[in-house]
Amino acid sequence: MKSWSAPAVPGLPPVPETFELYDTPHATTVSTSSRQGAASLYVCGITPYDATHLGHANTYVHFDTLVRYWRACGLEVQYVQNVTDIDDPLLERATDTQVDWRDLAESQTQLFREDMAALSVIPPTHYLGAVEMIPAVVEDVERLVALGVAYPVKAADASGQDYYFDIAAAEQRTDWRLGSIGRYDRPAMEAMFPERGGDPDRPGKRDPLDPLLWRAARDGEPQWSGGTLGEGRPGWHIECSVIARRHLPAPFTIQGGGSDLRFPHHEFSAAHATAADGIPLAQGYMHTGMVGLDGEKMSKSRGNLVLVSQLRAQGTDPQVIRTLILSNHWREDWTYTDPALHNAQERLARWKSAWQATQDNYGDAAPLADLQYALMSALAGDLNSPAALDTLDLWAAGHISPHTSASGVRDVVLALLGIDLAA
Template sequence: MRSWPTPSVPSLPALPESLELYDTSRAGLIPVQSRESTASLYVCGITPYDATHLGHANTYVHFDVLVRYWLACGLNVNYVQNVTDIDDPLLERAAATGVDWRDLAEQQTDLFREDMTALRVVPPTTYLGAVETIPDVVQDVERLAAAGIAYEVAVPEGEGATTSDYYFDISAAEAATPWRLGSVGGYDRPAMEQIFPERGGDPERPGKRDPLDPLLWRAAREGEPQWDGGSLGAGRPGWHIECSVIARRHLPAPFTVQGGGSDLRFPHHEFSAAHATAADGTPLAETYVHTGMVGLDGEKMSKSKGNLILISRLREEGVDPQAIRTLLLGHHWREDWSYTAEELAAAESRLARWKDAAAQAHEGSAAEGPSELQYALMSALGNNLNAPAALDTLDLWAAGHMAAGTSRSEAVDVVDALLGIDLR
């Protein structure tokens, strides 16, 4: 699957890596270190049945800042992202709108690419759809079945299936691997039991050994897309297995950061980690980083609620994508917040002040080493990727209270490289 164009990211004098991030799995701030000068990142991608909304953009823009911070430290970045281009919500939306599910997925993925390009998000190194990874999914589910960690559940009569579904056995995985239920998402059992059916789980499914056991392989039903499943029989993958399979084949084990919205803590990241660890005995990621939810009028913004602020719609209305980026980075990545038009207007004014300050800055020769502004911004970002503090630093710079000796070209390059905001 093709990604989107890479924005020009200015090269800065490298500063030593000094990053702490809040890790969901350990419920605290921890130092994050790359290995062999390479940082590795997996951020779960979209299910392309509707356009990119502000909540999506919030996640991808904040992880873009993480990528830019690593680049400014002189590191190589191996960044992987998926597209869940086969899943129940996609099929349901396609059926409801009378559009072929493949066409819907491609249309919405194209729109996502356009939005990410407009927001100047650095694309992943590897960008893969679930459909193109199905042979690898089959391989891993077969491996889990051979190890006794996947088991068959008969499909109810009347659903048109001739083979069984396969589920992941939580108890068997806990007995055989270092993974434990709740070790990633940090929820206790009662909380997981409440969340599971709200996020695609099927706790009432007859034949399951544990209500929380997740689906690995769905046997082909009449009228549904299907692929060769080898010994599993024809069908299609469950949700969580696709990310564990993609990450395992394109990132080191364990990789540096697993990222996504906080709604992915459980069950998605919990079971992606479980599947990968059960398949080869190695933890999936070193650090789990989850962005906050974006709401509208006090409610979570979501496709199911229909209360979406679409990036494409804002762009059509003439909103500068750089102002959208400023709005997003004005909130800490862990923060839950609610969108207002007034806050967007404030972000537009803030961006204009920075651009005015850049236009009025003196033009001088480039400094031999890092500028004061670079030190200040990287110090803010190194402390739990504190983008709001970085933007406050820009306010001080624009008001003439710091880094007065920074030339126009230095300021423009530093802000562009670290925050992805173009002040030209």
């Protein structure tokens, strides 16, 4: 699957990595370090039927900032993102709108690409759809069955069998424990599971929380060859496990996504991978905050989405949207308001005005270092983008590197924050 065009990212003098990051499983900020000058990242992508709302953009802009920080440390970054281009919600939306599910998936994925390019998000190294990975999914599910950590359940409405992951067997076989990734207790997981695609009441399951790995073919649904599993299609969580294992080192540096993916998605993606080969999926887990509107979480089910494409169509500069997102800490929930967007617009205008004055007054000065170090110091402390923007405010007010080259300022801000002061 193709991704989107890469933005210009100026090279900066490498600064030693001193990164501390809040890790969900540890529930605290921990020091992280690259291995042999490389860092690796997997961020769960969209299910393409309502792209791209601000909740999506919030996640991908913040992880883009992480990629930019790593690159400024001189690290080689491997970044993988998926597209869940086959799943129940997509099929339901296609039925409701009387659009072929493949056409719906492609049109929404293309809109997402356009929005990411507009927001100056660096594309992933590998951008993969679930459909193109189905042969690999079948391979891994068959392996889980052979290892005794997956089992069949007869499907009353299909001729074949569904296959489920066996939580208890996986806990006996590996160091993974239910709740170790998302850090929820059993009652909380039981409450969330049916709300997030789970089927706790399915007859024949060994544990109500056992997740689906392979769904047997049903009439009217898309289906693919499943080898010994029979015709069908993948469950949700297995796709990310499979894609990550085939394109990133094991374990990779960071698994990322919205906080609504802590359970069940990240919990079981990690469990599937670890059960298959005994190696943890990732070293750390980052979960971005939710974006709300009028006091409620922004979601497809509520229909209260603010779409990036709509804001762009109304004339909002994508750099203003990016500024708005970065003014909120990556792991905090926040609420979209028109005044907040206006404040971001005014803030960006102040930076551009200060940059123009720098160009007029100090265009031939030596390249700066203080602003780069100040911005990177802010980002090194739990990817604190609000602190980085506050630092940029101080620069604009003349308190940091006041007599430096315009080109140096532009390069630093563009490379680290994805904001082009000359645009």
